[in-house]
Amino acid sequence: MDISSLGEFRFIDRLTDGLSSKRASTVFGVGDDAAVIERDAENYTLLSSDMFLEGIAFDLTYTPLNHLGFKCVVAAASDIIAMNGRPEQLTVSIGISRKITVEMADSIYEGIRAACDKYSIDLVGGDTCSSMTGLSIAISVVGSVAKDKIVYRSGAANSDLICVTGDLGAAFMGLKLLEREKRVLNGNIEAKPKLEGYEYLLERQLHPLLRLDVIEALEQNGIKPTSMIDLSDGLASDTMQLCRRSGKGAKIFLDRLPIASKCFEFGDEIKTDPVMAALNGGEDYELLFTVPVDRYEDVLRVGGIDVIGHMTSADNGASLVTPDGSEIELKAQGWTSLE
Amino acid sequence: MDISSLGEFRFIDRLTDGLSSKRASTVFGVGDDAAVIERDAENYTLLSSDMFLEGIAFDLTYTPLNHLGFKCVVAAASDIIAMNGRPEQLTVSIGISRKITVEMADSIYEGIRAACDKYSIDLVGGDTCSSMTGLSIAISVVGSVAKDKIVYRSGAANSDLICVTGDLGAAFMGLKLLEREKRVLNGNIEAKPKLEGYEYLLERQLHPLLRLDVIEALEQNGIKPTSMIDLSDGLASDTMQLCRRSGKGAKIFLDRLPIASKCFEFGDEIKTDPVMAALNGGEDYELLFTVPVDRYEDVLRVGGIDVIGHMTSADNGASLVTPDGSEIELKAQGWTSLE
Numbered sequence: 023m024d025i026s027s028l029g030e031f032r033f034i035d036r037l038t039d040g041l042s043s044k045r046a047s048t049v050f051g052v053g054d055d056a057a058v059i060e061r062d063a064e065n066y067t068l069l070s071s072d073m074f075l076e077g078i079a080f081d082l083t084y085t086p087l088n089h090l091g092f093k094c095v096v097a098a099a100s101d102i103i104a105m106n107g108r109p110e111q112l113t114v115s116i117g118i119s120r121k122i123t124v125e126m127a128d129s130i131y132e133g134i135r136a137a138c139d140k141y142s143i144d145l146v147g148g149d150t151c152s153s154m155t156g157l158s159i160a161i162s163v164v165g166s167v168a169k170d171k172i173v174y175r176s177g178a179a180n181s182d183l184i185c186v187t188g189d190l191g192a193a194f195m196g197l198k199l200l201e202r203e204k205r206v207l208n209g210n211i212e213a214k215p216k217l218e219g220y221e222y223l224l225e226r227q228l229h230p231l232l233r234l235d236v237i238e239a240l241e242q243n244g245i246k247p248t249s250m251i252d253l254s255d256g257l258a259s260d261t262m263q264l265c266r267r268s269g270k271g272a273k274i275f276l277d278r279l280p281i282a283s284k285c286f287e288f289g290d291e292i293k294t295d296p297v298m299a300a301l302n303g304g305e306d307y308e309l310l311f312t313v314p315v316d317r318y319e320d321v322l323r324v325g326g327i328d329v330i331g332h333m334t335s336a337d338n339g340a341s342l343v344t345p346d347g348s349e350i351e352l353k354a355q356g357w358t359s360l361e
Numbered sequence: 362m363d364i365s366s367l368g369e370f371r372f373i374d375r376l377t378d379g380l381s382s383k384r385a386s387t388v389f390g391v392g393d394d395a396a397v398i399e400r401d402a403e404n405y406t407l408l409s410s411d412m413f414l415e416g417i418a419f420d421l422t423y424t425p426l427n428h429l430g431f432k433c434v435v436a437a438a439s440d441i442i443a444m445n446g447r448p449e450q451l452t453v454s455i456g457i458s459r460k461i462t463v464e465m466a467d468s469i470y471e472g473i474r475a476a477c478d479k480y481s482i483d484l485v486g487g488d489t490c491s492s493m494t495g496l497s498i499a500i501s502v503v504g505s506v507a508k509d510k511i512v513y514r515s516g517a518a519n520s521d522l523i524c525v526t527g528d529l530g531a532a533f534m535g536l537k538l539l540e541r542e543k544r545v546l547n548g549n550i551e552a553k554p555k556l557e558g559y560e561y562l563l564e565r566q567l568h569p570l571l572r573l574d575v576i577e578a579l580e581q582n583g584i585k586p587t588s589m590i591d592l593s594d595g596l597a598s599d600t601m602q603l604c605r606r607s608g609k610g611a612k613i614f615l616d617r618l619p620i621a622s623k624c625f626e627f628g629d630e631i632k633t634d635p636v637m638a639a640l641n642g643g644e645d646y647e648l649l650f651t652v653p654v655d656r657y658e659d660v661l662r663v664g665g666i667d668v669i670g671h672m673t674s675a676d677n678g679a680s681l682v683t684p685d686g687s688e689i690e691l692k693a694q695g696w697t698s699l700e
Binding site: 023033166 | 362363364366367369372373375376377380382383384386387389390391395396398400401402406408409410411412413414415416417418449450452453454455456457461462463464466467470474477478481482483484485486487488489490491492493494495497499501503505
């Protein structure tokens with residue numbers, strides 16, 4: 023059977039079906055942003071792993087290598103943040119093809135180290151091997167969280183507010199911009215390459231930031247989300263994950279989505295819907311979380327957070343409500359549909 | 362600069378040069394089998410990551426997929442064992458190329474689960490992505506060890522005995538056997554494929570076991586090694602790692618090496634020196650460790666362990682002593698020299 027006929031999420035379900043814990047120290051395994059492991063009386067250890075393969079997660083023709091290293095760390099550590107944890111250590115395994123020189127590897131590690139320095143994470147190990155094919159990077163991050171502060175995907179209640187940090191869609195539009203630039207440079211399309219004015223889109227695609235500041239601000243304001251996930255796959259897919267794990271439905275409102283303004287400008291140019299970019303583009307690495315409805319004003323006071331909808335009972339499903347009141351069912355895009 | 366001009370070990374040194382810890386919980390980072398992280402008053406958490414790429418770490422034409430999954434877990438968890446720890450959780454990240462069907466992925470995970478069941482390790486997460494190139498597998502293992510039981514590579518003293526478990530060289534000879542078989546099947550060489558009688562070599566290559574039993578037996582016998590490493594790269598390279606980290610030299614005696622007997626038989630057939638297989642072949646996943654010289658009889662009493670030499674002062678270097686008393690300097694083979 024072809025994997026694409028299952029889709030990413032059903033494929034993962036199949037591979038991890040029926041797993042049970044043999045170790046008392048395993049608190050929570052597959053099914054959230056990070057695994058949860060017993061640490062001491064007050065704290066859990068968090069563990070999350072990500073893989074980034076050339077030609078899929080990145081294209082070396084337009085990705086500066088130091089940005090690549092930085093971004094891989096952010097993407098991996100973002101899963102720890104999404105559990106309301108703090109990333110502390112990471113390992114980097116790297117498969118290096120012949121075309122990668124020592125200086126290129128230096129650049130990748132320069133970006134890895136810059137991210138580690140910025141977010142106080144220690145690079146403590148990993149693996150290096152040669153690759154017959156492309157550049158392969160795998161990162162595992164270990165973090166910690168106080169037991170009473172951990173946030174799972176599963177804690178959302180009916181009527182909880184759905185909140186999102188920062189803005190959405192720009193990382194995807196930045197990717198489209200870079201892909202257009204590549205086609206221009208290859209002579210495949212005739213167009214004046216235009217990157218000026220779109221620096222924000224490039225920045226969001228090539229150099230995403232870790233929203234460590236958000237979980238710190240929430241904590242300072244005494245707000246503990248009831249559920250949380252990081253926006254790596256896109257708002258639609260990630261909202262559905264919160265719904266699935268919480269056993270709830272969701273309504274998000276189109277006119278409340280904080281779509282980056284540059285997405286409209288560039289979307290016009292390439293005839294791509296900015297809403298689609300926000301829903302299915304992914305890679306924004308913002309946080310999607312829920313809070314009880316009575317925290318509405320508290321959440322807005324934190325700043326940089328939009329309330330975009332609310333949870334519902336499961337039988338409503340997960341939908342996008344348009345300004346005219348009609349509801350569109352959200353669909354999850356896994357990687358197999360992107361091939 | 363081409364990476365092969367540096368060699369694997371100097372390349373790793375370069376990438377990890379000057380790293381310093383920013384987190385109080387980081388006890389030990391790069392430079393041993395696993396990173397060491399503070400856990401609670403009595404225990405450390407161990408973390409190790411490995412990457413396995415198609416065409417480098419394995420060849421799908423002759424590797425049964427369930428064996429591949431099993432072996433990847435053993436190879437990754439072996440680093441935890443080498444710190445005298447117990448593996449408890451692991452994550453599996455997998456990059457899947459188009460030629461991999463759902464059933465093939467099932468087989469890989471069948472092997473991963475079998476190893477996890479056998480050694481009581483919980484599969485707690487990971488990542489799946491599509492791969493433009495070959496099958497890529499990255500595994501991170503978390504383990505635990507009591508603080509007073511941890512064994513580093515760096516603790517060997519002058520005159521400590523060098524011990525090795527099991528036998529050596531068979532995994533490499535098994536690989537040579539499979540490669541010959543592949544050439545025969547491809548019609549590239551004319552020869553009768555002969556696998557019969559060499560089941561042991563195949564078993565060692567395709568289905569290595571985790572020497573959890575050894576560290577349990579050592580503990581039961583009240584023996585704590587002064588230094589330890591797992592034999593993944595070959596006896597020469599791994600002995601040199603113990604020397605380097607302990608700031609010592611070593612003499613190992615050729616006639617004391619526990620080379621698997623089938624290695625001589627098959628080595629004759631393919632004109633390959635079994636000693637070279639033991640020294641540089643790697644993938645035996647046995648343990649190499651040192652104990653104080655007064656534990657000589659205690660170590661032999663455990664069973665399945667050979668004393669193959671002793672540590673010296675650093676200025677003697679690391680050498681292999683032949684039966685006629687001459688000394689040959691050990692050389693480390695990294696992956697760049699294997700291309």
